[in-house]
Amino acid sequence: MEPAEAELFRLADDELVLAERYTEWQIFAPTPESDLALANIAQDEFGHARLWYDLLEDEFGYDEADLVWERDPDDFVHSTLVELETPEGDWADTVVRGYLYDVAERLRLEALEDSSYAAIADRVAKVQGEEEYHREHAQSWLDRLTASDESRERVQAAVDRLFPHALTLFVPTEHEHDIVEAGVRTRSLAELREDWLDEVVPALESLDVEVPEPGAVVRPEPLGRDGSHTDDWFALHEEFTATYHELGFDEPAELRGENA
């Protein structure tokens, strides 16, 4: 697999699966306003997933069926952070997940701005612009939820649960050396991980949230990036592909430029 291709799969799969989890809040969010905000974010993430999948189609000859609908769930390489089922009513989980992801996403996109792979570099600005709003959204909710004891405890529980999975965002695959060597990404995952820790750890601590010591964290068994996943992913995958298989259409409908 080409280095750019490997990087694109990480990008696209993260966004797709995160968006799928976000849509679970639609209609169920705490208020109509938060419902609308999260729906916006979910749509942005689906849009980004589509943008990266489109690139895989254009540059590497895949089609949507290969990439999304008929790909073996073991071949998806998203981080386990984005696939975990959200406990019912746990808005803190979604806020924390969004925050941890969005900071990592900004750093990753910055490292793709000067990608040697022009088609990636060309698309970064559009994605980055939308991700900025997502970070503001997550940050402002973090501020709110940590303002009172009860909801801060929920944030703390979410950090405890999600932090080990967030570290899988930076797990390298066998393509990592080539990705950096070819300049597809201008910073290594190890460097991005350091940058990310330098940002999220003090930020969370300033809100009186304790962050596990990264070195002491027991990494979850499935790493996501290597195709190993939690049961939550396999259940989700089966759920969202079931209708596709039931219908057996010739190909997934494309509505570009219409109402999509």
Add this chain to the structure above:
Amino acid sequence: MNIEAVKERAGPREFSPADDLPREYREAATRMIQFHANSEVMGGYLDKEFTRMAPSLDRKLACTAKCQDEIGHAQLLYRAAESLGVKTREQMLDELQAGEGKFLNCFHYPVDSWYEAPMIDFFVDGGAMRRQATLKNTSWEPYAHAMDKVCFEEGFHVKHGEDILRELMRSSKANQERTQAAFDEWWPRILQFFGPTNDESHHDDFAQQVGLKTVSNDELRNSFLNMYVPKAEKYGLEIPEYPRIFERDDGTMAVREEDLDWDEFWTIAKNDYPGSEVQIGSRRDRQEAVAWVRESMDDWEASAGDDGRTPAGAD
């Protein structure tokens, strides 16, 4: 203004919060707009199911956008209802959660397959479009104003539903048969969507006299049948034999109302149908699960929030 003056002045966009309106008008308008807003929320529950099922990325995006539009419409409509000074949004949302809020009959039936997507997104929304288009001329100006935006967006929704129907009816025989089966099931519900003929609907007379409603149930259903029977047939759906549809002497279309199950309709109208409990209950459970968030927001607004740095992004 007394009620006689209201009836005399009644016309499109005639009344606004600047007018001193009698309680009777304000209550009738609140009831109607609250019903409409609730229906947007409960309709969104069905579209949410379709988002997970959607068989392509673009369809998924269209479904999630539609679901979002519906919450946006609910937000606009609750605001238009609030402007009547009878109930707050919070009261109306609480009533919905408690099973006291009323909403469209079609949204009391849970969905479990993609074959139902065009039933909701094309036929039910198409019916809603017929009604909403006439509400641009309602006498409560904030309601009419909300309809401008709602109708614009609903136009996209109906196109999206029609495209799903077209795709299904051009695919395998098995898909066509299952789509027809879903249509057979939904068709009577959709005909009841418009409610019973005028004489049975006691709120209607008053609502028409004060200009809240500008078109009768019967006229709306006629207009729907004229438009949607040919569309259904165009895509290869057969109109079920019952309930019988017929053409009146004046060329308008009507349904033999004795063929429809009005007991079920009135049970639904009281939120007593088994599906009502499923739909309302799923909303109630989820809203209770996030009650802690609303409480923490209240705390925030009572303390840090009032220093003027309420984060814009958190809405």
